[in-house]
Amino acid sequence: MENTSTNIIDIIKKISDLKFQKDVWLEGKYWDRVSSFDEAVNTLEDYNFISDINENRIGLTESEKNKIESFTIKLMGYEDKNPQLMLDDSTWQNIAKEACEIVPVLEKYIW
Numbered sequence: 001m002e003n004t005s006t007n008i009i010d011i012i013k014k015i016s017d018l019k020f021q022k023d024v025w026l027e028g029k030y031w032d033r034v035s036s037f038d039e040a041v042n043t044l045e046d047y048n049f050i051s052d053i054n055e056n057r058i059g060l061t062e063s064e065k066n067k068i069e070s071f072t073i074k075l076m077g078y079e080d081k082n083p084q085l086m087l088d089d090s091t092w093q094n095i096a097k098e099a100c101e102i103v104p105v106l107e108k109y110i111w
Contacts, residue, residue: 005058005110008049009103011040015075016099018087026083037080050076058111068105071098 014020014034023029025036034040044050052058053068060068074095086092 004047005106008044008047009106010034011043011047012099012103012106015040016096016103018093018096021083021096022087026087037078037083037086041075044075052111058106058109060105060109064105068102071095071102074098 011034014024014032020032024032024034034043050072053060053065053072056065074091078092078095080086081089081092
């Protein structure tokens with residue numbers, strides 16, 4: 001469904017956007033449904049994103065699947081921290097960078 005893929009891509013864009021995280025997760029400048037790291041991960045799980053990737057229900061190439069699986073493993077293994085600590089954490093910054101790299105891959109598909 002287009003709605004599912006659109007929502008997942010929106011969440012991953014927010015994971016990739018450190019300014020969004022600073023404004024919403026840290027400073028609460030405005031409301032967003034992805035109000036924290038936990039909310040981002042939980043919502044991806046609500047949309048079955050991880051299982052869709054693992055079972056390749058999206059139709060990804062093997063290379064694309066491997067890249068996104070690597071991202072999801074790092075994301076799911078990341079220990080939630082205070083948003084300020086996350087924003088300063090090089091591990092989180094690398095996860096955000098990977099999120100930015102997979103957005104164009106996912107935008108090619110509607111599922």
